[in-house]
Amino acid sequence: MSQPQTAITPTREQDFPEWYQQVVRAADLAENSDVRGCMVIKPWGYGIWENMQRALDGMFKATGHKNAYFPLFIPLSYLAKEAAHVEGFAKECAVVTHHRLESDGKGGLRPAPAAQLAEPLVIRPTSETIIGATYAKWVQSYRDLPILINQWANVVRWEMRPRVFLRTTEFLWQEGHTAHETEKEAREETMQMLRVYETFARDWLALPVFTGEKSAGERFPGAVQTLCIEAMVQDRKAIQAGTSHFLGQNFAKASDIKFISRENKHEHAWTTSWGVSTRLVGTILMAHADDDGAVLPPRVAPEHIVIIPITPKPEMRDAVLPACDALAAELRKQTFGGEPVRVHVDKRDLGGGVKSWEWIKKGVPVRVEIGMRDLEKGSVAVARRDRGHKDKTFPATADFTSGIAGLLQEIHDSLLDRATKLRDAHTVKIETKDEFIAFFTAKNPAKPEIHGGFAVAHWDGSAEVETEIKEQLKVTIRCIPFDAPLEDGKCVWSGRPSVRRVVFAKSY
């Protein structure tokens, strides 16, 4: 039977959003549930998340944080305490109003009117308020600070338009919440955690990111300063992949986190919060996947290697299967990124081609085939997911085994390199308004082709310019990069004086 040229249709070029959905489906990562906007994360997708969790959790612990868990429900009044925060989240909250159901007399159920809650409970869209209320009880003295806590949790934000992994109504994330004695300490914490995210993105996810500060317009509701990592994906849009907020004393005042200072004075604590979510799973797909499906960065791939026994005749199984198990056992003794190499032997009685394509679509970094010919020669057939699907090498088995960590690292490096080149090729300095508009305007408005990228341009710092650009072009300031040098220039939009360039892009 004739097959399409690519495992995924449409291709990225033909229809990027649809391609993305097909990749998620073909890789068996997640599916839509019966609840709008909520997804079922399947084992392969959840395995990626677990690997991300494990790595991040280690990094949080290494920087002095502990895990804890706070309630899912937030009293309505808590959320109302911080004005900007309320405004930011009020329109996307799920609210619980009853605690019991009763028969509606028609075979169905309804909330029991008698069981209405005196105060409605909001399902956390984020936990600043409830954690703040808790910290207020914990903190009496400067000796109680800092508090360095992270929680792994689910949150709910009733977004208008969900997209699997990138923006689901319920999503999984971690949220770090810290409280400090001084502003300086809190600011250092904010920056430290952003650096953790940057490192994680680069060294685990093979994502080069821009790091910087959000403009006031893009800031987290209630924050004094929002730092972020921004990744570019293959349709050249930006994805905010992680954020770290310096909250000043805003939430401490709202939640009354006070302590007696070294000078015997009442002071409000300085707090931070920082998070990354299952959006990262969507981000690595959009960044690395190709027209044959997912391409997983080795460090977070649920399996590093899949071994496919090739047994054209049933009697060959007796020779080939033990050899596959033996190779798997040897490989598992190797380590990569500080963890044992993860290997799966696919013994299902299916055609070799069918199995190969399944694993290609799932994005396993390395595929190994072993048949009688390989046993005779003492070699294995090896294919890397970052190369063409017919591009195979035939190393001696022992060499392959001893070199596996190097190979996986090479794959990681090649993904990072590819992503960096894509980003750099579409990150351009723009000087004039006409150029700026042209850069962000598709040639075919009816069905926009992949266009644009990151525009590094001068901005006069005004909210009006930011708003106008957003309204006219759907382009936002992604970040004010830390490494942007101070230089005199003219705002690309208003022509007014500017002292530095910022990064503009369309975003998810």
Added chain:
RNA sequence: CGGGGCGUAGCUUAGCUUGGUAGAGCGCCUGGUUUGGGACCAGGAGGUCGCAGGUUCAAAUCCUGUCGCCCCGACCA
């Protein structure tokens, strides 16, 4: 919430304009031949056509209502 579109087997869908007992492909099951790149042959299971009401001798098809989903916009990790 505005503007479009769609609900038929696990999935993708044909049939609807012009009413007449539900069709295909993929997937699934069984047997055989296969397996180093998405196999083939034969047989088989699976659908009260989203839901409720109406018109009619007769409704997937026409009418009314209702629920849900998808896409585009406003909103967003």
